[in-house]
Amino acid sequence: MEIRDLSPDDLDDALDVRSRSFGPLSSGDSEQWKALARRSIDEKRMLGAYVGGTVVASARINHFGQWWAGRRVPMAGIGGVVVAPEHRGSGVGSALMHRVLERSRELGFVLSALYPATTAPYRSVGYEIAGTRRVVEISTDALRRLTGPDVPLRRAGADDAAEIARAIAATSASARDSGPFDWEPVEIARDLEDDEILTYLADDGVVSYSFASDHYDVQTITASSASTLRALWRIVGSGSSVRSTARVALGPHDPVWWMLPDNEITTRETQWWMLRLIDAPAAIAARGFPPGLEVDAALTLSDPLDVAGSGAYSLTVSDGVGELRRTSSAAGGVTLGPRGAAALYSGTPLASLRRSGLAEGGDADTDARIDAAFAATAFMTDYF
The missing domain is CATH 3.30.1050.10 (SCP2 sterol-binding domain)
Incomplete structure (x- = not known):
């Protein structure tokens, strides 16, 4: 077995291992996965395990900064860890994660985080449960009825990626948050180019959301001031006649818990995530x-x-x-x-x-x- 940088020539094989691990992707999602993989390969952030010259496992190191008590800490977000079914239990996954941690250190990350499909393999290399990601459902009619002054909002475009990154960082810093991480502007720009994601920007906040089958999916909503946050939530609530609910991942102290007059928030899903000090x-x-x-x-x-x-x-x-x-x-x-x-x-x-x-x-x-x-x-x- 050899663990090394994944070769761009082996993307189809790596995608096959991914499909055998998590299920096949649609044609469009496959191309998106390959585009993300190519960027990761270019920056030495994607590793593969090879047996007989064939890819049998891979993992990607995402480039993040994670906020801890309001300060940004370089964090390697480990994603797409997959092992071909016929090689599970052989030690391939453990060896791959050892090399992932070494490479993360070489790249200058001091923390690493991941979402585990199962915790045991990651605990064996030093990760531990750190917190949760909680997805809730909110009545859009309740959001529509939030009161507050009008705040100037505009549609965001790809050129606004850096400004959006700054707005998100400013909120995490001022709130002294622990756990949230930031995407690089290049990744934010890709979402801004997606016509299915609606993004609105204020001087001190941003909201991004899209239509799901029976609700709105809110990908991002953050603001430093109460007036802007209420205005951004009203944007989502303005479509209450089209979708009766919105789903969003919220922190335990998100202001919207205290904004709504009634108990109109329901928890839909909770996921654990794990942390490791590098x-x-x-x-x-x-x-x-x-x-x-x-x-x-x-x-x-x-x-x-x-x-x-x-x-x-x-x-x-x-x-x-x-x-x-x-x-x-x-x-x-x-x-x-x-x-x-x-x-x-x-x-x-x-x-x-x-x-x-x-x-x-x-x-x-x-x-x-x-x-x-x-x-x-x-x-x-x-x-x-």
């Missing part, structure tokens, strides 16, 4: 932390796939900035493997990690300080 010191340095909090605690990190990064550390948090510094000893501190470190990073309390066997050592007072530093309700609204 470079723990860099991930801590990039993440946001609560301002005004002072923490100094001993940590020991043990990661079989990052021997150089394993060892004793001092964790300090001061004025919203975190740092992991190497020390000669972390006696009496908390010990974490990669799964525990990922879960802590995403806001899981140490008491829960200790009871699940993902953390050892420490004491109640230290736990309270560390928990306060990493406190978060992590969520995603996009899917990859």
Whole structure:
């Protein structure tokens, strides 16, 4: 078995493995998949496992920035992980994921996230549950009846991709969100070229939605001000005579929960997503932390796939900035493997990690300080 960059000449074989894993794609979706794969290959973000010169597995590394307490952290979004049925259970998938993590580090990502079809294979290489993506259904008539001042809105075009990316980033930063990630402007531009997706832009917000069989699909809706957010929701609600509901992935503290006067939101679907730290010191340095909090605690990190990064550390948090510094000893501190470190990073309390066997050592007072530093309700609204 050989794991290497997927060759553009092997796209048909890779698509065949994908079809045998998740079902066949339509002609149009197949071409879209190939276009995404070619861009990933060009940037060394798509790997294949070969047996006898034939592709038997592949995985794609998506280029994202993920928001943690309002700060953007470079994140490798792992998608399209597929293994041919006749090669499952042979170790191909595990070997492929090991190389995916190595390549993610080489590309400068400090975190990695994915949506698992099953958790066991990803836990075996250090990923852990971090949060959810929750899709809800909202009455469009309720959205239509939202009140607020008129806000200038305009139809967005492909030239607006960078402005949309800035609007989304500004909201995540100001809300101190944890979990949402951003698409590169080139990917946003592709959606803007799709006539089936309707996108409207304001000075401080954007909404994108499309028609589904019996509802609207809202891909993106975000704004920094209440007046703009209400205006964007009214755009979706203005078609209430055509579609009675809209479906959208919402964060747990999305303002629309508090905007609607009645209980007119129903949860339709919840998906878990998983996280892994690739470079723990860099991930801590990039993440946001609560301002005004002072923490100094001993940590020991043990990661079989990052021997150089394993060892004793001092964790300090001061004025919203975190740092992991190497020390000669972390006696009496908390010990974490990669799964525990990922879960802590995403806001899981140490008491829960200790009871699940993902953390050892420490004491109640230290736990309270560390928990306060990493406190978060992590969520995603996009899917990859």
